[in-house]
Amino acid sequence: MISFLQGRIKKFYEDRITLLVNGIGYDILIPAYLLEELKRTSNQDDTLSLYISFIQTERQPKPVLVGFKNELEKDFFELFISVEDIGPSAAIKAITIPIRDIARYIEDKDIKGLRQLKGIGERKAEKIVATLKGRVARYALLPETEEPARISIDFRKEVEDVLVNQLGHKVQEARKMIADAMERNPNIRSSEELFEEVYRGQRQ
DSSP states (O other), X not given: OOOEEEEEEEEEOSSEEEEEETTEEEEEEOOHHHHHHHHHHOOTTOEEEEEEEEEOOSXXXXXXXXXXXXXXXXXXXXXXXXXXXXXXXXXXHHOOSOHHHHHHHHHTTOHHHHXXXXXXXXXXXXXXXXXXXXXXXXXXXXXXXXXXXXXXXXXXXXXXXXXXXXXOOOHHHHHHHXXXXXXXXXXXXSHHHHHHHHHHHHHO
């Protein structure tokens, strides 16, 4: 079982990175909030250390590696996927905000706050609270991370670059498409979601 990896960042993807460790490339899934932070603060070829949640079950026979910057965040993730109907893939997509904030929503029984997470409706939010309330207070004390607004700026630029440099749109046209998409859905938290909303706008 793999519990920790240190190596060189070979490539960033939409939901994961490839980490080169002693000549072997490991594909490691990264929760959205952490991936955006890494994209802001790290470059390809930088050295990175990650605590790894190694997942292989009957329902998930192919091993999956999920990376975190510290053991507490990894432990929270493993608690989170113990909730009924929340598997590893759903959890990775749902963790779009810092873990400390999710833990606070759980401890405060804040169903509305939990419903902000991608793919979490009212029923799942209630299950999360029922399963984890009283077990996650320590994670609510994790250090505060940078404001989400900085993440927003980063993925907007990524989408603009693709629209202009790869798809041939003019800069002003691309910026208007992005601004319109963000106005329609201000809760967008990743470049993937922004591309979906831009596409939806073009189909109207």
